[in-house]
Amino acid sequence: SGIGRPDMSSTSVAISNLTSVAVLVFVLGFLAARIKSDLRIPEQVYQMISIFLLFGIGLKGGHALKGTSFSSFTAPALATIALGVVIPFVAYLSLKLVRKINDLDRGAIAAHYGSTSLVTFSAALLFLESNSIFVEGFAPALLTLMEIPGLIVGIYLGSRTSVAEVKWSETLKEVLLGKTVLLLCGGLFIGAVSTNEGYEKVNPFFGGLLSGFLVLFLLHLGYLAGFNFSEVRKVGKPLIVFGLLFPLIIGVLGVFAGTAIGMSIGGATILGVLCASASYIAAPA
Numbered sequence: 001s002g003i004g005r006p007d008m009s010s011t012s013v014a015i016s017n018l019t020s021v022a023v024l025v026f027v028l029g030f031l032a033a034r035i036k037s038d039l040r041i042p043e044q045v046y047q048m049i050s051i052f053l054l055f056g057i058g059l060k061g062g063h064a065l066k067g068t069s070f071s072s073f074t075a076p077a078l079a080t081i082a083l084g085v086v087i088p089f090v091a092y093l094s095l096k097l098v099r100k101i102n103d104l105d106r107g108a109i110a111a112h113y114g115s116t117s118l119v120t121f122s123a124a125l126l127f128l129e130s131n132s133i134f135v136e137g138f139a140p141a142l143l144t145l146m147e148i149p150g151l152i153v154g155i156y157l158g159s160r161t162s163v164a165e166v167k168w169s170e171t172l173k174e175v176l177l178g179k180t181v182l183l184l185c186g187g188l189f190i191g192a193v194s195t196n197e198g199y200e201k202v203n204p205f206f207g208g209l210l211s212g213f214l215v216l217f218l219l220h221l222g223y224l225a226g227f228n229f230s231e232v233r234k235v236g237k238p239l240i241v242f243g244l245l246f247p248l249i250i251g252v253l254g255v256f257a258g259t260a261i262g263m264s265i266g267g268a269t270i271l272g273v274l275c276a277s278a279s280y281i282a283a284p285a
Contacts, residue, residue: 022215022218023269024248026225028222029220030225032222033227039223040220040223046255050118051183051216052213053210053213055206056206056213058123058183059190059206061143062187063193064191065191065192066139068136068138079258083253083254083271084148084150088113090250092157094242097112098242101239103234108157109153111151111153113150114150116279119214121139121270122214124270125270126211137142139267144181144185148175159195176234247276247277248276250275251273258270
């Protein structure tokens with residue numbers, strides 16, 4: 001069936017997504033690392049791009065929140081928090097099938113799956129918008145909401161068998177007051193309270209250039225994925241199978257949850273993407 005536009009089949013939408021500049025640049029970065037090229041974005045530039053994406057997405061979401069009522073946001077917010085708690089538990093238990101990793105690593109991987117990926121979210125949002133598919137304005141707020149419980153639960157699961165004691169006050173401070181959550185929340189607040197005239201002055205930079213910066217970010221992630229691919233191979237096929245299947249299963253759960261609480265097709269898709277993505281929001285997976 002068509003998605004968004006009547007003349008587009010599901011197959012053509014999938015092909016256009018997989019052959020988009022963003023995806024192909026990720027592949028380029030991966031291949032460059034495998035052939036030992038020096039095609040790598042400097043760390044300072046990578047940090048600047050991550051700050052741009054975090055604040056830009058937050059600002060855009062905050063501006064869209066102007067037309068959102070509290071009642072329409074309550075159910076998606078609660079569902080997102082619940083999924084943020086459940087996903088790392090499911091990931092941790094599923095990783096018991098991978099015998100070559102210890103409980104501390106299982107907790108770390110589970111935390112990444114409980115956390116969200118800003119890059120994956122940005123790519124999905126731009127893809128839906130380019131196909132004229134409506135997405136609720138509070139979607140960036142869901143990105144922030146899922147990040148926090150996922151990290152806390154993942155750290156708890158991994159630390160249960162760790163010799164080192166986890167200082168929870170410092171951990172919570174790092175999660176809540178780190179630049180990632182602070183930039184997103186700050187962008188949301190500024191976008192929500194600023195005037196339309198003020199937003200339009202900065203939108204050409206934070207909105208118009210978003211897809212371009214995303215492409216550069218994916219080039220960096222592709223390079224890191226290719227550079228570290230040998231580490232995945234050391235663990236064996238079970239972890240690769242987990243990495244391929246778990247996002248599909250948990251993503252479907254997110255889509256069903258979004259549909260059940262009355263979100264639009266685009267909104268349910270974004271919730272599924274948030275559930276399936278794995279990263280520490282702005283850090284490489």
